[in-house]
Amino acid sequence: MADGAFFMGHDPMTNNHKSRTALVHGGTRRSQYGEVSEALFLTQGFVYETAEAAEARFVKAGDDEFIYARYGNPTVRMFEDRISGYLGYEDGFACASGMAAVNGALMALLKAGDHVVASRALFGSCLYVLEDILARFGVEITLVDGTDNAAWDMAIRDETRLVFLESISNPTLEVIDLRHVCQTAHAKGALVLVDDAMATPVFSYAQECGADIAIISTTKHVDGQGRMLGGIICGSKALIRGPIETYVKHTGGAMNPFTAWSHLKSLETLELRVRAQASAAFKVAEALSGHPKLASVRYPTHSSHPQSSLALSQAESGGTVLTFDVVGGRTPCFAMMNALKVATISNNFADSKSIATHPATTTHQRLPQSQKDLLGISDGLVRFSVGLEEVDDIIADLLGALDVC
Numbered sequence: 127m128a129d130g131a132f133f134m135g136h137d138p139m140t141n142n143h144k145s146r147t148a149l150v151h152g153g154t155r156r157s158q159y160g161e162v163s164e165a166l167f168l169t170q171g172f173v174y175e176t177a178e179a180a181e182a183r184f185v186k187a188g189d190d191e192f193i194y195a196r197y198g199n200p201t202v203r204m205f206e207d208r209i210s211g212y213l214g215y216e217d218g219f220a221c222a223s224g225m226a227a228v229n230g231a232l233m234a235l236l237k238a239g240d241h242v243v244a245s246r247a248l249f250g251s252c253l254y255v256l257e258d259i260l261a262r263f264g265v266e267i268t269l270v271d272g273t274d275n276a277a278w279d280m281a282i283r284d285e286t287r288l289v290f291l292e293s294i295s296n297p298t299l300e301v302i303d304l305r306h307v308c309q310t311a312h313a314k315g316a317l318v319l320v321d322d323a324m325a326t327p328v329f330s331y332a333q334e335c336g337a338d339i340a341i342i343s344t345t346k347h348v349d350g351q352g353r354m355l356g357g358i359i360c361g362s363k364a365l366i367r368g369p370i371e372t373y374v375k376h377t378g379g380a381m382n383p384f385t386a387w388s389h390l391k392s393l394e395t396l397e398l399r400v401r402a403q404a405s406a407a408f409k410v411a412e413a414l415s416g417h418p419k420l421a422s423v424r425y426p427t428h429s430s431h432p433q434s435s436l437a438l439s440q441a442e443s444g445g446t447v448l449t450f451d452v453v454g455g456r457t458p459c460f461a462m463m464n465a466l467k468v469a470t471i472s473n474n475f476a477d478s479k480s481i482a483t484h485p486a487t488t489t490h491q492r493l494p495q496s497q498k499d500l501l502g503i504s505d506g507l508v509r510f511s512v513g514l515e516e517v518d519d520i521i522a523d524l525l526g527a528l529d530v531c
């Protein structure tokens with residue numbers, strides 16, 4: 127460590143898995159000024175005292191030594207240590223967006239001839255990386271119904287290198303039996319990568335169920351206020367500081383230090399925000415369930431969801447998003463959305479502002495009708511992201527909008 131430059135922040139007390147203390151203090155590195163709030167090191171490069179010191183750092187950089195911001199940066203490292211410690215993983219690599227993280231992890235770990243099994247209900251861009259990019263480079267992809275354990279058992283075989291899934295799918299909130307999939311994959315020597323955006327970092331169960339890597343779009347709940355794009359790949363030190371760091375640092379997917387700084391402050395309030403939004407989401411699901419103008423209401427841990435007992439066996443809460451299906455399809459569904467006064471119409475989720483999305487015509491517009499039917503993306507389906515407004519205002523807004531449609 128350079129003379130007096132930093133106090134290291136790897137205190138095991140603050141890196142406890144799922145501890146709110148870890149969200150406030152984990153990974154902190156202070157400069158010689160002893161600042162209270164994490165410093166923003168908005169720098170691309172780092173100065174060496176001597177040419178010999180530069181040479182030595184390129185031979186092997188110490189834990190507290192940096193070379194270039196595409197490889198690593200003190201502010202970004204604080205964020206990586208804080209969130210990976212919170213999620214129960216040894217290390218993390220922060221990326222420019224959730225998709226830079228998904229693409230980085232997949233490209234780093236796969237080569238021509240490998241076989242991948244993935245759940246069919248995936249975020250559109252993830253499906254593009256698998257089916258269009260990786261397939262072009264000779265990776266074989268098998269897509270399965272993620273809710274069917276027997277389908278996973280059939281598809282995962284000796285040549286399977288990697289299994290990829292969303293723990294809770296977007297937009298239809300399908301829940302995957304993660305323990306089962308991890309056991310099956312590990313028995314065949316395959317790695318399990320979980321896209322954990324919907325589960326939220328607070329209620330993530332990837333590490334407990336045995337996932338080798340958890341990838342989180344930090345654009346969602348970590349930022350939580352609709353500003354920054356970001357992503358993180360969490361896993362063992364061997365995977366993260368091995369193939370993943372090597373791939374991402376050379377291909378330019380690293381997180382901007384300003385984003386990491388903003389994310390560090392967001393992590394301090396993450397649990398308070400997500401718990402409030404998740405508890406409100408459950409109340410909204412409760413208030414809407416059985417409504418005569420809705421064909422269905424879905425929230426993972428609410429009894430109206432067909433997989434609620436599996437969801438509850440894996441997590442305390444189902445996250446901050448629910449879905450409902452307006453009877454009569456697109457016309458009444460659009461009328462309902464247009465009548466909302468508190469919630470906004472947009473295509474993101476996990477914002478402090480409640481957001482209503484019509485997946486069939488926006489986020490999932492490009493899917494062929496047969497694929498929409500298979501995934502349950504109907505013309506009446508609304509994905510509703512519950513924000514930090516008063517829950518009674520959100521419920522009144524939705525019930526009022528349903529009255530006019």
Ligand SMILES: *Cc1c(COP(=O)(O)O)cnc(C)c1O
Nearest residue numbers: 223224225249296323343345356
């Ligand atoms: C949003 C999202 C992504 C992509 O994240 P970006 O930060 O927008 O790149 C990937 N997977 C899932 C499940 C998401 O919800």
